[in-house]
Amino acid sequence: MRLRNITGSREAIADSIYVIHEPRSCRGRWREIFGNDHPVRVEIGMGKGRFIMDLAKMNPDINYVGIEKYSSVLFRGIQKMEADPLVNLFFIRMEAEEITEVFGRGEVDRIYLNFSDPWPKDRHAKRRLPSREFLRRYDEILVRDGVIEFKTDNADLFQFALEELEPAGWHLDQMTRDLHRDEEMMRGNVMTEYEERFSSRGAPIYKYIISR
DSSP: OOOOOOTTHHHHHHHOTTBOSSGGGGTTOHHHHHTSOOOEEEEESOTTSHHHHHHHHHOTTSEEEEEESOHHHHHHHHHHHHHSOOTTEEEEEOOGGGGGGTSOTTOEEEEEEESOOOOOSGGGGGGSTTSHHHHHHHHHHEEEEEEEEEEESOHHHHHHHHHHHHHHTOEEEEEESOGGGOHHHHTTOOOOHHHHHHHHTTOOOEEEEEEO
């Protein structure tokens, strides 16, 4: 969901030390960017940053990159980082379609897709982040045993995502249609802002974990 424009958000992003300002220059150089050889994990559509910041705090030996296309949303993540800085996390404002121009082959260990835009019209199916078109992009940048974790409250989008796996050559490792009632898949679960809101209303959360 797009927030209203926040005055000064683009300027704040341009000035922030927590934002990668020329992401294409980082392709093939993420070890250098972070200054270590720890695994790199990416959240596409990070929203206000709660999920990826919580992960970064919990896992100091893993590097994280949060991608968000809306300035007004990313601005909130920057504010959180200014209040609680993390050395193993950077943000990027960019379109998800550009991901193979920012990460090289095998540079990413894991990808998180959380409550992505469902793009409900059929003609927009290619824009959905769990589509076969995007799965081909993820295949390019993930390590061989890399995985994708996808969560949504949208039943139609989740069914679409499941149907895309076989044509794209991906394997379903784990799946639930009610995450918060699934003891095994809830183990270690980190919630997003959306997830907390939807689950508090009793709405089921759908999740899968996939690999090649």
